[in-house]
Amino acid sequence: xxxxxxxxxxxxxxxxxxxxxxxxxxxxxxPTATGGFQALKGIDLDVYAGEFVAIIGKSGAGKxxxxxxxxxxxxxxxxxxWAGDVPVHQLNENQLARWRGCNVGIIYQSFYLMPTLSxxxxxILPMDMSxxxxxxxxxxxALELLRQVGLEEHAYKLPAAISGGQQQRVAIARxxxxxxxxxVADEPTGRLDSxxxxxxxxxxxxxxxxxxxxxxxxxxxxxxxxxxxxxxxADGEIIPCPVDKEIDKADG
Amino acid sequence: MADRNLPAAGAxxxxxxxxxxxxxxxxxxxxxxxxxSPAGEFTVLKGIHACLYPGEFVSVVGRSGSGKxxxxxxxxxxxxxxxxxxxxxxxxxxxxxxxxMAVWRGHNLGIVFxxxxxxxxxxxxxxxxxPMDFCNRYPPxxxxxxxxxxxxxxxxxxxAHDLPTAISGGQQQSVAIARxxxxxxxxxVADEPTGNLDSxxAENVxxxxxxxxxxxKTVLMVTHDxxxxxxxxxTLVISDGEFVDEIRRQG
Numbered sequence: 001x002x003x004x005x006x007x008x009x010x011x012x013x014x015x016x017x018x019x020x021x022x023x024x025x026x027x028x029x030x031p032t033a034t035g036g037f038q039a040l041k042g043i044d045l046d047v048y049a050g051e052f053v054a055i056i057g058k059s060g061a062g063k064x065x066x067x068x069x070x071x072x073x074x075x076x077x078x079x080x081x082w083a084g085d086v087p088v089h090q091l092n093e094n095q096l097a098r099w100r101g102c103n104v105g106i107i108y109q110s111f112y113l114m115p116t117l118s119x120x121x122x123x124i125l126p127m128d129m130s131x132x133x134x135x136x137x138x139x140x141x142a143l144e145l146l147r148q149v150g151l152e153e154h155a156y157k158l159p160a161a162i163s164g165g166q167q168q169r170v171a172i173a174r175x176x177x178x179x180x181x182x183x184v185a186d187e188p189t190g191r192l193d194s195x196x197x198x199x200x201x202x203x204x205x206x207x208x209x210x211x212x213x214x215x216x217x218x219x220x221x222x223x224x225x226x227x228x229x230x231x232x233x234a235d236g237e238i239i240p241c242p243v244d245k246e247i248d249k250a251d252g
Numbered sequence: 253m254a255d256r257n258l259p260a261a262g263a264x265x266x267x268x269x270x271x272x273x274x275x276x277x278x279x280x281x282x283x284x285x286x287x288x289s290p291a292g293e294f295t296v297l298k299g300i301h302a303c304l305y306p307g308e309f310v311s312v313v314g315r316s317g318s319g320k321x322x323x324x325x326x327x328x329x330x331x332x333x334x335x336x337x338x339x340x341x342x343x344x345x346x347x348x349x350x351x352x353m354a355v356w357r358g359h360n361l362g363i364v365f366x367x368x369x370x371x372x373x374x375x376x377x378x379x380x381x382x383p384m385d386f387c388n389r390y391p392p393x394x395x396x397x398x399x400x401x402x403x404x405x406x407x408x409x410x411x412a413h414d415l416p417t418a419i420s421g422g423q424q425q426s427v428a429i430a431r432x433x434x435x436x437x438x439x440x441v442a443d444e445p446t447g448n449l450d451s452x453x454a455e456n457v458x459x460x461x462x463x464x465x466x467x468x469k470t471v472l473m474v475t476h477d478x479x480x481x482x483x484x485x486x487t488l489v490i491s492d493g494e495f496v497d498e499i500r501r502q503g
Contacts, residue, residue, distance in 0.1 A: 115365045118354040156350035161330040
């Protein structure tokens with residue numbers, strides 16, 4: 001794992017260039033029997049290449065909704081999401097799937113590895129779908145990614161043969177398959193013990209140092225405070241993370 | 253073939269033919285599994301013998317900790333026996349390298365787990381198609397039609413283009429079964445396939461297994477639910493790492 005070793009996070013994001021991700025006035029309204037529930041109330045956000053952004057907030061605050069707007073898994077009700085020059089909010093389903101497959105690596109709390117495929121095949125899968133790497137090249141690349149997360153020796157095992165923390169490392173390797181610039185992780189350590197969570201954090205830190213941009217939703221505040229930027233979502237709005245004791249106040 | 257080798261020395265018993273004069277499809281001979289921990293050695297499987305014949309629907313029941321999942325792991329190659337031999341058709345999978353076993357498994361075993369783990373970004377159709385891309389049994393042009401047929405088989409054709417979040421847990425497990433069938437494996441191994449489902453959804457999954465058996469598949473299902481086990485041809489009861497009872501219901 002030498003190439004992913006953790007270190008300081010001082011890699012300076014370049015604020016002079018265009019943001020990697022730009023949200024403007026993002027609103028999400030879910031229809032309910034009593035009218036509509038406004039899950040996001042006009043979010044503005046710029047994320048620059050090389051940033052490690054943590055998003056915290058109570059459950060129901062809108063964290064996952066926000067992430068779903070960024071990955072295009074869910075549709076926004078109003079506003080704009082730009083990934084570089086790409087208007088994510090205007091893409092149709094097919095365009096979204098293609099854009100996402102090549103430009104965003106997504107990591108979930110529950111790993112979502114295909115249980116009947118080897119770890120190697122799980123990592124090859126996104127390459128296969130995008131066509132970015134084929135044949136022997138995809139195998140070599142997948143083995144290299146598994147090596148980076150320390151699991152090359154297990155390449156041909158099924159997910160059930162390894163631990164949850166190891167499965168999440170495979171999910172990270174899979175998220176890197178097409179060399180996406182942006183990694184979005186929704187509670188990546190939510191089902192892991194604290195020691196394993198630390199390993200995942202170290203891998204993320206190494207990725208940021210290597211130039212990736214990471215947006216991580218987490219309920220682990222101590223983790224959130226160690227990254228380059230911490231955002232707090234409360235009641236559908238976004239603010240910089242309050243200092244420790246002020247969080248209750250921020251929720252009003 | 254270089255992959256095949258003979259059963260381990262000490263394999264005292266092997267399977268004969270059944271009443272239909274068929275040779276066993278799966279043969280487990282004298283399987284021991286010992287886990288080593290700082291607290292000492294723990295023997296989870298203590299000399300397991302089992303013979304499964306083509307077209308059988310066999311259940312393995314036992315309490316948690318009885319060794320039933322470990323037993324399944326011996327068949328799927330998730331884990332290796334400490335001693336003893338496993339033969340599946342004409343292959344001794346544990347004699348293969350892991351990479352060859354992965355390929356062999358893709359062709360011959362359909363595995364269904366308690367947790368379905370469908371990929372959330374992909375439609376049910378795409379989830380079902382995926383294993384075909386890793387096993388060149390079906391030409392690319394035929395794959396989508398086959399995936400649709402499999403979704404029809406589990407009653408979800410009309411949801412083919414939905415995402416997994418749009419359907420219930422029971423329906424997701426049905427898709428996982430369709431996915432396990434993608435490469436038309438002759439053997440289905442299911443480890444607590446209904447463990448995460450309510451009884452009606454469990455009933456539906458059993459119905460799918462019944463139709464697979466009717467179509468000639470061999471199904472081994474591990475469950476802690478004895479009422480579901482009663483629906484199978486034969487139940488093996490495992491306790492403390494050994495088969496302690498066998499209940500035959502037909503042929």
